[in-house]
Amino acid sequence: MINWEKKGLLIETGGPGYTHASHPSMIHLDNDIFLLAFSSRLNKHANIFLAHAEIKNEKINLISKPQVALKPSKPGYFDSEGLLNCCFVKHNNKIYIYYSGWQNIQQGFWHCDTGRAIADPDKLIAKREFDGPIMGRDKFNPIFAAATSVHVDKDGKWKTWYNSGISWEKREEGWHPKYGIHYATSDDGLNWSYRPGLIIPIKDEYEHSFGRPSVVRWDGRYQMWFAHRGTKEYSTYRIGYASSADGINWTRDDSKSGISISESGWDNESVCYPYLLEHKNIKYMLYTGNKYGLTGSGYAVGRNE
Secondary structure, X not given: OXXXXXXXXXXXXXXXXXXXXXEEEEEEEEOOEEEEEEEEXXXXXXXXXXXXXXXXXXXXXXOOOOEEEEOOOOOOOOOOOOEEEEEEEEEOOEEEEEEEEEEEOHHHOEEEEEEEEEEEOOOOEEEEXXXXXXXXXXXXXXXXXXXXXXXXXXXXXXXXXXXXXXXXXXXXXXXXXXXXXXXXXXXXXXXXXXEXXXXXXXXXXXXXXXXXXXXXXXXXXXXXXXXXXXXXXXXXXXXEEEEEOOOOOEEEXXXXXXXXXXXXXXXXXXXXXXXXXXXXXXXXXXXXXXXXXXXXXXXXEEEEO
């Protein structure tokens, strides 16, 4: 089991006029330098920012000013009302950003399908590969499909652990979504073959949502940290944990997540949207705090029991 030692807040917003800092991710560039991505909102619509960061002596520091890399698209497009950063993938000398494009529809419903862009780590910009989603609503995913964690194996096989909508339920306060974690494979990271059904079970009648599963292969097995919410006692996100030998069949044990809310401060109500990485044999978790990142995102260092 890994216990996560919290190191504090890393990013609060993208800059003046923006709110929130959520869904952080990082990918290694050179030596101790990383590319950092996160989402921050302008007029309630999320944009993706890029910045350079340094990891040294178990500390993560921003070493450049965050810049807007991807803005919401044209009206009517799948990502016209916000972009939630999901993950980086480095492949064939390119750095890809997988993101969820947000689109509101009638009566409080929304869609959240997957787009892909190519990042330029020197200029801190990114360019969409396509105007449409590379994973989205179809006969297998009728509500939405958000690829939050993507890997490329040594043999060139792409894998994703993604969120897919299950249902919308009518409640007194309005329509309420239920969604969970699914699995798919691909030969190119664009066209996907889906495995039917949830790979992480929904715990009980209260649990309803899973946020941004992040999968790593550590210590000879697949390990997943994910946000989940919906209990009898509280409605805010917590971070859960599961492990697997093959990346398909998982054993869930949230008691091994190693992290929860703080007694006070920016993450005392919610911890969510984890992202895992390792540098110089030290494990790190980036994560988001209260109110979906209104208070920002921070990080923790892993300590093996």
